[in-house]
Amino acid sequence: MTLVELTRDLVSIPSHEDGAAAGDFLESWLRRETDADVTRDAVGNVIARKGTGPETLALVGHHDVVEPAASQVANADGNVDEASEYVVDERDGRLYGRGAADMKGALAAALLAFRDADPAGELVVASFVGEEVGGVGARYAIDDGFAPEYAVVGEGSTNYSGPNVTDVAVAHKGRRGSTITARGTAAHASEADAGENAIYRATAAVDRVRELEVPSVDVAGESIAGRLTVTEIEGGSAMNVVPARCVVTVDERTVPGDRAALEQVADLDGVEWTVDQDLPPMRCDDDAFAETVLEVADGVQAADPELVTKPHATDAGWLSRAGTDCVIYGPSEPGEAHTDDESVSIAVLERCRETYRRLAERWPLTR
Template identity: 75%
Template sequence: MTIVDLTRDLVAIPSHEDETAAGDHIEDWLRRETDAEVRRDEVGNVIARTGRGEETLALVGHHDVVAPGDSQVTDNGGESTDPAYVVEERDDRLYGRGAADMKGAVAAAMIAFEAADPAGELVFASFVGEEVGGVGARHAIERGFAPDYAIVGEGSTGYSAPGVTDVAVAHKGRRGSTITASGESAHASEAEAGENAIYRATDAVDLVRELEPPSIEVAGETLAGSVVVTEIEGGSGWNVVPDRCAITVDERTVPGERAPIDRVEAIPGVEWTVDQDLPPMRCEDEAFAETVRDAADAAQSGTPELVTKPHATDAGWLAQAGTQPVVCGPSEPGEAHTDDESVSIDVLERCTEIYRRAAEGWLR
């Protein structure tokens, strides 16, 4: 089966609300096409193992997607009660929800997993729930999924130069949090009788604006964090001193330090709650990163570089658990989550070769 055929099959299967059918297809293919030990865990992750050795390399992806646009779904003219995703091939690209993020990379990893003569133990893993906080990766890690190394097939094409598939050795994380200010309501004509929660919240905003987010130097680039107030909600009427105000904060984190947002709790009546914390990633093993870069160099005419990514991926959860991960995949900046999402067929073939070469060479 070609990379185009397998990617087409995977992209056509809806998996934004329920990943079961996509997981079934991946599991069935691996059982049919490989001699690997294949299992499906309680949440729907598909994990396969082949080869032997004391050290393990995992090819990692996810088969869930974000909700499709109307143009990306078809009921085959009313002939089917089970809608499918539209998949189109034109201009040497495959179009469809999940083509770039990241069923194309999953297909490339599957074919490489089947074709490789691995240097050690080789693992294929396709997780569920990446788009909703890394549910599948976290579940697997909590139950012992612990490869020594990993190549996560999220997008790394076009970061150093157009069309070049690079190797990302670090990426930002995301911490989403809420600052809640409490006060005491009163009639606005007697404002001094109350305690204005919005005023307390704006004091917190002023503090957040003064924070200096940390940054690190990786692969000759500056990976800089950020802290941004993105939403504010409070008050119940034009003539009422508000007793509550909530602020949403989007923070992009880097490996190491975090911005000290907790300082807002020194303000009377202010609490800070972390709602989501997607960890950043940094590969500390330079030799492994160079091995994958060498595989990428051999698989294309362009010259790949070690780069950084702004987006959180499942590589963050793996790094947090002790794995040395890199990110290398076909998706280009601006392709994921769009109504005209697409992936280059040439780059899919390239990534298949990168994964195969890396699987065969990372210990040699």
């Protein structure tokens, strides 16, 4: 089976609501094509291991995708049917289809590299569920004991430093989404002083958010800065009623090692702050590992890859927080994932497959 064939097979399997069919395919393929120890856990993660050694290298991906566009799903007659297979199209050296870039193409490359490599240490390939909804599979696996010392996560790192180059990302931002709830006392607007205006309290909290300093950190010659953005506001019940409740949402982009002091808004009268989602950032703290991956990546492409950073959270954040040294190396390009015409370069898929294989063949690293 070629890389294109395997990618096409994976991309065609619907997995935006239920990853079971994709997980069945992965488990069956690994059992048929390798002699590895293959497991399928309670949430649907598929993990295969081969080799032994004091340190483990994991090739990590996910097989869930975001909901496809209507044009990306069709039945055999060409009619739109969201229960049918996803459409996969090959043209101009690229594969088009939901999940081709994010990230079944990279997963296919990792599977073939895992099958073909003969490492001296332990090599793992892992495909998680639920990455698109907050890292459900990665968190379950970590809680269940998944703890490789090193990991290459196949999210996008192509065309970051320049065109036609697949870089090695050594850090990315996280995302913390939170809600500020301001409570007051309702009153008729003609007697506004009889109440306590929740919107006024909420706007005081927004002012506090705007005053907060956001941290930054230097990684790989870049300065990664956090960001706070008020994204939604809702409150009030009528034009002539002093509002008793107002809710504000905040999107925060976090950086490795620090975050803004958003908890300070809760010091204001009548204001509560709750965290709804907290996707951790990632930074690789093992320079030797990052440099080795960069050296291998440099050997499989004409361009000169660099150590770079990513703006988006990935499962590498959960692994990094649990103690795994991670880098990101994959075929997806900026702006390609989640689009109605999502695609991936076949040449870059081959590049990633060869990088994963060569890195696995060098495992464990000589330090």
